[in-house]
Amino acid sequence: MRDALTNPFQPGSDTVPEIWAGRTAQLSDWRDVLRPRLVAGLFERGRTLVGEAGLGKSALVRRIAHEAELAGDWTTAQIRVALGTDALKRIASEVLKLADRAGLPAAREGRIAELLRRVQSVAVSGFSLALSEEGGQESYTALTDLLVEVGRAAICQDQIVLIHLDEIQNIDDERMLSQILIALGDAITHEEPVTVPGGGQITRSLPIAVYLTGLPEFADQAGTRKGATFARRFKTTTLAAIDDDDLRSALRPFVVAGWETSTGTNGAGRVRMDPDAAETIIDLCRGEPFLFQLAGERAWYAGTGDVISREDVIKGWQEAVPEATAHVERVLERLPQREREFALAMAELPTQERTLTRIAASLGHSKATDAGPAAQRLDRVRGIITRGKPYTFRHRAVEAFLTSDWPAAG
Ligand SMILES: Nc1ncnc2c1ncn2[C@@H]1O[C@H](COP(=O)(O)OP(=O)(O)OP(=O)(O)O)[C@@H](O)[C@H]1O
Numbered sequence: 001m002r003d004a005l006t007n008p009f010q011p012g013s014d015t016v017p018e019i020w021a022g023r024t025a026q027l028s029d030w031r032d033v034l035r036p037r038l039v040a041g042l043f044e045r046g047r048t049l050v051g052e053a054g055l056g057k058s059a060l061v062r063r064i065a066h067e068a069e070l071a072g073d074w075t076t077a078q079i080r081v082a083l084g085t086d087a088l089k090r091i092a093s094e095v096l097k098l099a100d101r102a103g104l105p106a107a108r109e110g111r112i113a114e115l116l117r118r119v120q121s122v123a124v125s126g127f128s129l130a131l132s133e134e135g136g137q138e139s140y141t142a143l144t145d146l147l148v149e150v151g152r153a154a155i156c157q158d159q160i161v162l163i164h165l166d167e168i169q170n171i172d173d174e175r176m177l178s179q180i181l182i183a184l185g186d187a188i189t190h191e192e193p194v195t196v197p198g199g200g201q202i203t204r205s206l207p208i209a210v211y212l213t214g215l216p217e218f219a220d221q222a223g224t225r226k227g228a229t230f231a232r233r234f235k236t237t238t239l240a241a242i243d244d245d246d247l248r249s250a251l252r253p254f255v256v257a258g259w260e261t262s263t264g265t266n267g268a269g270r271v272r273m274d275p276d277a278a279e280t281i282i283d284l285c286r287g288e289p290f291l292f293q294l295a296g297e298r299a300w301y302a303g304t305g306d307v308i309s310r311e312d313v314i315k316g317w318q319e320a321v322p323e324a325t326a327h328v329e330r331v332l333e334r335l336p337q338r339e340r341e342f343a344l345a346m347a348e349l350p351t352q353e354r355t356l357t358r359i360a361a362s363l364g365h366s367k368a369t370d371a372g373p374a375a376q377r378l379d380r381v382r383g384i385i386t387r388g389k390p391y392t393f394r395h396r397a398v399e400a401f402l403t404s405d406w407p408a409a410g
């Protein structure tokens with residue numbers, strides 16, 4: 001029963017995991033704020049979700065998009081920007097799909113046919129067109145104009161549009177990034193005149209939700225270079241680890257009722273998890289969704305019985321140790337030198353002594369403020385530390401790695 005086909009844990013995949021934990025603030029932001037406001041025609045900023053690798057950015061917006069899709073909304077696929085590829089092309093072709101869904105190709109106005117043609121050429125030539133003399137300004141205004149048409153169709157058909165652009169830090173060409181953000185931003189800030197019952201005219205926003213997800217570096221790129229306009233159009237949240245309580249709730253059905261396993265050949269059955277085993281998973285993964293899935297997956301394979309025991313978790317984790325190590329090392333390796341050194345120096349001090357002054361001193365700075373910028377970035381941009389009194393680690397796996405023999409299981 002406990003085999004590869006029935007294992008509900010999915011480390012690494014950015015599809016919506018079967019065992020979902022937390023992120024209630026972001027889910028509720030979509031359900032209770034963003035979507036209702038767009039339905040009502042009110043302006044609402046796009047959402048930027050950044051965070052370190054494996055924190056569940058892609059999975060979160062996939063889940064939101066999945067919910068939206070079930071509600072009948074028009075959603076794009078998760079538009080993943082691969083490094084060195086032409087993001088403008090991808091976006092143009094996804095916007096064309098939205099236009100199809102909105103029924104725009106059937107429209108009789110020549111204006112719309114012309115607009116579709118313009119965006120089709122962006123989908124073919126991408127950013128090279130945007131750079132050319134004739135195509136420059138043209139290609140992103142075409143994208144905005146088509147999005148506005150999709151938005152208008154959505155108003156008429158009582159629909160919401162959701163666009164998800166993932167791995168946005170990979171748009172390394174500054175001009176391309178700027179054009180894309182302007183095109184999307186112009187569409188969400190567009191004001192559309194509508195007639196209200198009784199005949200009066202008011203303006204409303206288009207029902208278009210934009211989600212941008214990626215590594216924290218993106219917030220820098222977009223923040224400093226694009227400045228205030230970007231901040232007015234997109235609201236940025238830095239994701240942090242998942243609370244233990246949320247992980248506990250996620251495993252609860254497993255502990256109480258068991259996980260139903262039914263495969264074609266073996267028939268239905270249930271696999272339960274000992275409360276002890278659940279607590280051990282929670283302890284080992286330190287709030288990291290990727291490690292949570294990894295610990296669960298390994299524990300599932302570590303035994304054959306109907307109950308996943310604490311021993312299974314420990315045995316499974318032994319095999320996961322290299323991956324857990326690599327996961328944290330990747331986070332540390334990506335840090336700029338000053339930030340990495342700051343994190344290392346902070347980890348070496350006893351918890352109560354982790355103040356800016358003490359950390360700066362052990363880094364050999366003469367003034368505490370010299371270490372300020374690195375601390376600020378680790379806190380505000382990356383969500384790895386919190387600059388409280390004293391400073392604490394928000395990335396608990398990084399802390400455990402630097403201060404104990406974790407990921408070795410006791
Ligand atoms: N809320 C959640 N509950 C349980 N598991 C989750 C949750 N969110 C993500 N995961 C799991 O964590 C792992 C990492 O998720 P995901 O790929 O979405 O992270 P990411 O932040 O997009 O990472 P990257 O920066 O590498 O793209 C996946 O295995 C996913 O199934």
Ligand SMILES: [Mg+2]
Binds near residue numbers: 014058059166167
């Ligand atoms: Mg991702």
